[in-house]
């Protein structure tokens with residue numbers, strides 16, 4: 001069997017560098033374009049899924065989240081359930097940063113291994129953080145993770161949502177932990193990592209979801225905390241019990257035992273330190289189909305994806321998921337808040353006016369402030385805000401406000417008193 005040269009993993013490197021280049025460009029633009037408002041969470045799938053939870057629980061989206069982030073979250077779910085944790089392996093800036101720091105740790109020889117039982121215990125932390133993050137976001141419509149998320153803290157220049165000491169501690173833990181332990185942040189602390197792991201146990205996830213849906217159809221009112229706890233507890237138990245037995249729905253790394261020489265290069269190259277050389281089918285929860293193992297195997301057609309020579313598949317699937325999310329996210333927009341305070345008779349005959357370009361209406365907090373100002377105006381009965389487009393739809397009494405242009409001007413001016 002002819003041998004093959006070690007290859008560069010262009011698919012992964014291009015994605016990782018593109019994300020950092022985009023962030024660098026946004027940061028740079030802030031310096032020379034004073035009118036530019038950078039949104040470093042514009043495509044954040046984790047924020048999107050929290051916003052979706054908040055929408056179901058409180059009928060409002062969290063912070064500045066819109067349908068764009070929600071659709072990216074839906075694509076993340078589809079990607080993790082059907083393929084693998086592609087978002088973690090290819091585009092998460094914290095994952096890439098952890099990987100680079102891990103390589104530094106290898107060079108400095110600071111890396112230490114943890115025992116299996118200690119590893120299992122530490123993995124619980126990210127599920128606890130997932131619970132805390134979702135619980136507080138779903139009860140307040142404010143993204144709780146912003147308080148400590150190292151990515152958001154750095155990208156926002158330690159903005160007003162960040163709790164300085166939480167964020168500083170998280171950054172120090174991220175850097176020091178990644179140099180000493182393999183993917184310390186992703187494996188043990190990242191709530192987003194916990195969520196994608198839950199999605200990988202798709203059938204369990206779907207089973208729990210169906211159970212709670214059936215219960216709610218019977219008329220039993222179930223506070224969201226119970227399904228949340230069920231998902232999180234099941235996710236953690238499955239992760240530690242089935243850590244090497246995640247049933248891949250569509251894609252997995254396969255190893256031919258006929259042509260494999262047992263050289264061990266694949267296990268050495270795996271950034272997640274999965275012992276690929278000992279598996280016929282990589283079904284480890286930490287595998288994100290990054291493809292590094294495929295690039296180093298010297299034996300032709302030995303390590304493959306689904307026993308086929310389709311190394312391009314994960315990167316292509318990820319590209320399709322991202323494009324689908326962008327398209328779906330731009331087609332429609334859910335309101336950040338949608339509140340009505342008029343009585344039934346008033347609402348029945350109310351008219352609607354849309355006002356755009358309200359740059360101060362940019363998140364959940366400013367939406368609530370704007371609606372509070374509207375409530376003081378007689379003849380206005382409700383409002384829905386769309387922070388992605390900075391627009392509002394206002395319900396009003398058509399007999400009281402006959403001049404729509406004047407009403408629009410008044411509604412536009414009203415934003416001046418709204419700021420965070």
Ligand code: SF4
Pocket residue numbers: 253269270271272273274276282286287288289290291292293294
């Ligand atoms: S097993 Fe291969 S594809 Fe999976 S994480 Fe390790 S190197 Fe990447």
Ligand code: SF4
Pocket residue numbers: 255259260261262263264265266267276277296297298299302303
């Ligand atoms: S599958 Fe792994 S152990 Fe087998 S030949 Fe390839 S790199 Fe070596």
